[in-house]
Amino acid sequence: MSDPDAPDLRRILPDAEATDAAGRALAATLNAGDAVMLRGDLGAGKSALARAAITALLAEDGREEDIPSPSFTLVQVYETARGEVWHADLHRLPGPDAVIELGLEDAFEDAVCFVEWPDRLGDAMPPRRLDLALDFEPGGEGRLMEVHARGAGWEAALAALTR
Numbered sequence: 001m002s003d004p005d006a007p008d009l010r011r012i013l014p015d016a017e018a019t020d021a022a023g024r025a026l027a028a029t030l031n032a033g034d035a036v037m038l039r040g041d042l043g044a045g046k047s048a049l050a051r052a053a054i055t056a057l058l059a060e061d062g063r064e065e066d067i068p069s070p071s072f073t074l075v076q077v078y079e080t081a082r083g084e085v086w087h088a089d090l091h092r093l094p095g096p097d098a099v100i101e102l103g104l105e106d107a108f109e110d111a112v113c114f115v116e117w118p119d120r121l122g123d124a125m126p127p128r129r130l131d132l133a134l135d136f137e138p139g140g141e142g143r144l145m146e147v148h149a150r151g152a153g154w155e156a157a158l159a160a161l162t163r
Helices: 016-027 046-059 097-102 104-110 118-124 155-162
Strands: 009-013 035-039 075-080 083-089 112-116 129-136 143-150
Touching (some): 035 046, 035 118, 046 083
16 A cells, blocks of 8 residues: 555755756746745755746746745746736735735636745645655755655646656
């Protein structure tokens, strides 16, 4: 019998370029309504992966933008060929009630969403999501990436992240 808590994908990202490549590969599979929950300690690479994915989505329109971390603004929204892309950092969010004020619940239905520190969502956590955790690789400079697909429709994302 398989372990329901076991990740659908577990992979070492040996360096920053591998983290960026994972973000770009993931971006190629995302559409409106896809939510990626990014977990990990400070400095683990959550923002870097999201930044690489957002950069790739903007590049589909031939656009380049500075992609700042939303640590202080809480949310950054980008217009892309696939619609809106939301990047949220909920680390400073006081609690789940503030999620409604940010408009994240609506974004989960209509946009591609990257959410850092998703534990702050509480009951607003979308049931269909990709949980992606990054952790420091013991004894190395790389990152351990573990991915859990919640709900249907994540096969292409899992395949892209495997490469």
